[in-house]
Amino acid sequence: MMPRKLSIRRNATSTTGDTEDTGGKSCTRQNYSSVSSVVVRLVMVVLALVSFRLSALAQTERPAVGPGRPFQLAPRIERTLPNGLRVIVTRQTAVPKVSVTLTVLSGYSSDPADLTGLAALTADVVQEGTKTRTSKEIRRQVFGMGGSLTAVVSQDYSSLSVRGLSEFAPPLIDLVADVAMNPTLPADEIAILKQQRVQNVMRQKSSPQFVSNRTFRRALFGDHPYARTSETEATLNAMDRAKIEAFHRAHYRPNNAFLLVVGAVDPAAIMTVAEKTLGGWTRGDIPKPAFPAPPSLSGRKLYFVQRPNSIQSSISVGNFAIKRGDPRWYELTLANSIYGGAFNSRIVRNIREEKGYTYSPGSALTGFADAGFYRFSADVRNEVTGATLAEVFKEIEKMRAEAVETGELQGAKSYLRGVFPIQTASQTGLAGTLNNVYIFGLPKDYAETFGAKISAVSADQVKTAAATLLGSQNSVIAIVGDWTKVKDQLAEFKDVTFLDTDGKAIPPPQ
Numbered sequence: 001m002m003p004r005k006l007s008i009r010r011n012a013t014s015t016t017g018d019t020e021d022t023g024g025k026s027c028t029r030q031n032y033s034s035v036s037s038v039v040v041r042l043v044m045v046v047l048a049l050v051s052f053r054l055s056a057l058a059q060t061e062r063p064a065v066g067p068g069r070p071f072q073l074a075p076r077i078e079r080t081l082p083n084g085l086r087v088i089v090t091r092q093t094a095v096p097k098v099s100v101t102l103t104v105l106s107g108y109s110s111d112p113a114d115l116t117g118l119a120a121l122t123a124d125v126v127q128e129g130t131k132t133r134t135s136k137e138i139r140r141q142v143f144g145m146g147g148s149l150t151a152v153v154s155q156d157y158s159s160l161s162v163r164g165l166s167e168f169a170p171p172l173i174d175l176v177a178d179v180a181m182n183p184t185l186p187a188d189e190i191a192i193l194k195q196q197r198v199q200n201v202m203r204q205k206s207s208p209q210f211v212s213n214r215t216f217r218r219a220l221f222g223d224h225p226y227a228r229t230s231e232t233e234a235t236l237n238a239m240d241r242a243k244i245e246a247f248h249r250a251h252y253r254p255n256n257a258f259l260l261v262v263g264a265v266d267p268a269a270i271m272t273v274a275e276k277t278l279g280g281w282t283r284g285d286i287p288k289p290a291f292p293a294p295p296s297l298s299g300r301k302l303y304f305v306q307r308p309n310s311i312q313s314s315i316s317v318g319n320f321a322i323k324r325g326d327p328r329w330y331e332l333t334l335a336n337s338i339y340g341g342a343f344n345s346r347i348v349r350n351i352r353e354e355k356g357y358t359y360s361p362g363s364a365l366t367g368f369a370d371a372g373f374y375r376f377s378a379d380v381r382n383e384v385t386g387a388t389l390a391e392v393f394k395e396i397e398k399m400r401a402e403a404v405e406t407g408e409l410q411g412a413k414s415y416l417r418g419v420f421p422i423q424t425a426s427q428t429g430l431a432g433t434l435n436n437v438y439i440f441g442l443p444k445d446y447a448e449t450f451g452a453k454i455s456a457v458s459a460d461q462v463k464t465a466a467a468t469l470l471g472s473q474n475s476v477i478a479i480v481g482d483w484t485k486v487k488d489q490l491a492e493f494k495d496v497t498f499l500d501t502d503g504k505a506i507p508p509p510q
Helices: 002-011 019-059 118-128 135-144 166-181 187-205 208-221 233-237 241-251 267-278 329-341 346-354 382-401 406-423 427-439 446-455 459-469 483-490
Strands: 077-080 086-091 097-104 148-153 158-165 257-263 300-306 312-321 362-367 372-381 475-481 496-499
Touching: 077 267, 086 267, 086 427, 097 166, 097 427, 118 135, 118 148, 118 158, 118 166, 118 187, 118 241, 135 148, 135 166, 148 166, 158 166, 158 427, 166 257, 166 267, 187 208, 187 233, 187 241, 208 300, 208 312, 208 372, 208 475, 257 267, 257 427, 300 483, 312 362, 312 382, 329 346, 329 362, 329 372, 329 382, 329 406, 329 446, 329 459, 346 362, 346 372, 346 382, 372 382, 382 459, 382 475, 382 483, 406 427, 406 446, 406 459, 427 446, 475 483
Parallel strands: 086 257, 300 475, 300 496
Antiparallel strands: 077 086, 097 158, 097 257, 148 158, 312 372, 312 475, 362 372
């Protein structure tokens, strides 16, 4: 009876309708077919589960890092025009755009001591009108070519960059040349820009992180121009059109500049455009900045900026490092990456992951033409201010005393080799990297050989670099916070200078 009932049930969904006519024999065959189908399905499910389990187990083992791919750029065309302007052109065809950067080798370090920020204000003002274009016309033309015009000013240079569609490369070069060579420096635009910068100064003073960095730089470099990080209200008020015009006339000269073009362009055609557009720019005698020796470091010097009622301390710790063009840059870069320059670095694992003192600690290695510095920075709760400094110096001592283990060293190398192609994948990133090559006189094959030179650094070289980079007993410490809430944790520091948020010395807060 059971087979018969099974046959009836299956017949209800059968597409043939012949089960009743063939009797029990047909029912038996159909039953066997049904059982076989179920068994097959069960076997397939089991195999799928086993396969998934084996795959999951296999994924618990991290796959080995594959061989590195060579980093190769298109050949660059370089030429120095009779007026001294260097022109560099390289193709990058990933997108139909072009980046045009005109860099003047004068920046904050070329500012008069009482006019900090003059180079930065000049780079902004030159964009506000030329002999043939008003400020609005400049913006309209740039937007019409699918682009943007910006300025970046650092210690050693001022860069004007215009980006847009590659089909407009010739007019983009013409525009940036016009801005650099023929600015009218309108007084009304100067007034607006000065007011905007005064407001920015006020915002900066309210930022503990900015004040900590500014205090650190001033303490570290003293009277050296690299102590200058930004303008102040006093220096801005002292600037006028005559001073801006004098700075422009002295520093914006072809023999103090270079033009870098990166994009989907024909290098030979771009070189012709550059010669035609910038060949008439007049040479000049360039005043060079004076670089007095920075103050010597002896002991751990604490500079405390009193900010009443702060609930956290903004900490900076560091000392001098090497120039950007020093060949030891690769070794120090690796040492910094292991110490605090990467998210999986020692100091991050220590005070963020293990102790929870702060969310985003880190360290940075910065190089300029004449000197460099290393700086650790973090914002921590008041109650762990002293403990954070203890861990910072503990990790520094460990880096200086012990060779890095092979696994940690290889991980840092893989990270740096992997990040570099990402940083240079865009036109903006590649242009920035090549800009540094020509600003700091780096090897012309810097981008192509970066990975290989990082790979060649040994553990002993990293240890030596750590001793050079990471000061321990001789360090500058800058803290912005409330001294009354953290002073007991900082009792070990005997050499303490107290400042207000303007950088002026004050008595010890009570």
